[in-house]
Amino acid sequence: MAIPPYLGRLGCTATSRRLLAHGLVDADGQRRQLARVIRTVVGQIRRPRRAGGKVARTLSGGLRGSFADGHVHWNVSPYYTRVDNDILTIFTGGSLQGYFANVPRTLRKGVDLGIGGGLGGLEWQANYSVIDATYGTxxxxxxxxxxSADRDGAIHVVPGDRLPxxxxxxxxxSVEYRLTAQWSLGGNLRALSSQYATGDDNNQDRHGPVPGHAVVNLDLxxxxxxxxxxxxxxxxxxxHRYFISGQLSDNVFDSPNRLIDTTGPGTSTLFVVPGAPRGWFVGLRYDFGKEKS
Structure with missing residues (x-):
């Protein structure tokens, strides 16, 4: 895996050198497979949809309650969202070139669960979300x-593939305990499962998904x-060393500070965004709204 200086920057054109590097044009600049690829890709993305804007339809609900004489509360919130004519960012190679296209349908369904409470000086809250975000067409x-791309640099996405x-x-x-009327000690844990990188919309790239992680924070x-x-x-x-997200792109270095070839396509690899290392923060907070309360 490699760590890029920039991630997610998007250009709107592809230079002849980049097209040549990816085998989409001949050395003399004439089109080879480019027209057929673009016609196939754009046609299959947009053909099922007539011109129109992005439309989201959501069905959701929820329940909440408490027990143990009100010391513990809970909530359950299931949802289902169907987005028609969704907008997808497509990277055509490298991190700077790409375009926007409409995907006929994406689906997001899941449930949010929560439970928490307080007793004496202790307050706590736990939340768990299951998110099934997939392509629908x-x-x-x-x-x-x-x-997994074919010789034209295209991949086939099928219903059920997870969104990157x-x-x-x-x-x-999260847990907080009031030691005294003035002192309190708290902490929180945030854990996420794996996710697919941008460019791996068919979930078949050899690098696999970006690993999940868990991070613990404390405060006094x-x-x-x-x-x-x-x-x-x-x-x-x-x-803990972890990664926030990832993107498939070209790596033009074969070792630190050594270029392979500035004119070539480089080596396809998984670039990742690293999470922040351990950090200490000291500060103060002043609430003007409580001056006269």
């Missing part, structure tokens, strides 16, 4: 850096007055 897109950048499971837990607060609070926070307490 088949289409073809250009993804030359995907290892959306973890299936998200869990959070001192309430000096109604309005003034001093705090110390430690993020990523265990200094």
């Amino acid at each position: 088949p289409f073809v897109e250009l993804a030359a850096d995907n290892s 950048g959306v973890p299936r499971n998200v869990f959070t837990l 607060h001192y309430r000096a007055s109604r309005s003034l609070t001093l705090f110390v926070e430690v993020d990523n307490v265990f200094d």
Whole structure:
């Protein structure tokens, strides 16, 4: 895996050199497979839809309640969303070239669960979300850096393939304990399951998904007055090395600071965005709204 200086920047044109590097034009600049690929890709993405805007239809509900004499509360919120004519960012190779296209249908369904409570000086809250974000119709897109792409640099996406950048499971837990009327100690955990990288819309690239991660944070607060609070926070307490997201792109380095070839396509690889290492923060918070309360 490689870590890029920029991720997600989007251009709107493809230079002749880049097309040549990806085998889409001949050395003399004449079209080879480019016209057929674009006609196939754009046709299969847009043909099922007439001109129109993005439309989302959502069905959702929820229940909530409490028990243990009100010391524990809970909530359940299922949902289902169908998006027609969704907008997809398609990277045609490298991190700077791409275009927007409409996908006939995407689906997002899941449920949000929560439970929490308080007793004495202890307050806690746990939340869990299951998110099934998938494509609802088949289409073809250009993804030359995907290892499963055909000779024209296209991949075939089928219904049920997961949307990139959306973890299936998200869990959070927060706990705070009031040591005294002025001092409180707290912590929180955030855990996410794996997610597919941008460019791996068919979920078949050889690099696999970006791994999931879990991060623990701690904080200590001192309430000096109604309005003034001093705090110390430690993020990523265990200094866990993790990645936030990923993108398939060209790596033009075969070793640190050594270029392969500035005119060639490079090597297709998975670029990842690293999470922040352990960090210490000291500060104060002043609430003007509590001055006269």
